[in-house]
Amino acid sequence: MSLISDAFAVTDRIKKLAEKAKDAQIRDELVSLLMLFIEIINENQQLKKELDMLKDIEEKEQQIERTNGNIAKYKNKNKEFYICTNCWDSARTIVQVEKLGGNNNDFRCPNCENISFYGERKIFDTVIKKR
Numbered sequence: 001m002s003l004i005s006d007a008f009a010v011t012d013r014i015k016k017l018a019e020k021a022k023d024a025q026i027r028d029e030l031v032s033l034l035m036l037f038i039e040i041i042n043e044n045q046q047l048k049k050e051l052d053m054l055k056d057i058e059e060k061e062q063q064i065e066r067t068n069g070n071i072a073k074y075k076n077k078n079k080e081f082y083i084c085t086n087c088w089d090s091a092r093t094i095v096q097v098e099k100l101g102g103n104n105n106d107f108r109c110p111n112c113e114n115i116s117f118y119g120e121r122k123i124f125d126t127v128i129k130k131r
């Protein structure tokens with residue numbers, strides 16, 4: 001039996017008791033108890049969902065290897081790719097980034113348009129225009 005099916009059984013028993021109760025005060029108390037019980041069950045379900053979500057975020061965070069730039073390496077069981085830390089930090093979304101051309105380690109996020117690097121900034125790749 002799951003908590004939810006147990007809760008439905010208890011709810012049903014309280015409801016039947018309330019229907020049979022001849023004393024109005026007892027009936028009102030049973031109805032109040034029933035409403036409170038349903039509210040607690042709903043809150044419990046919501047908290048379970050939030051806990052699962054936080055566990056999922058924590059698990060993914062463990063798989064993210066950060067460096068100085070806003071690009072991180074994401075290592076899953078059988079996958080490994082670069083992601084945007086802007087998107088992960090702000091929206092908890094794993095977005096794979098695109099490698100930019102050239103001999104540098106720059107990447108572009110297709111979601112937030114962020115351009116950053118993974119590892120250390122390769123200064124020698126920076127083109128300095130002089131007039």
Ligand SMILES: [Zn+2]
Pocket residue numbers: 084085086087088095109110111112113114
């Ligand atoms: Zn992004």
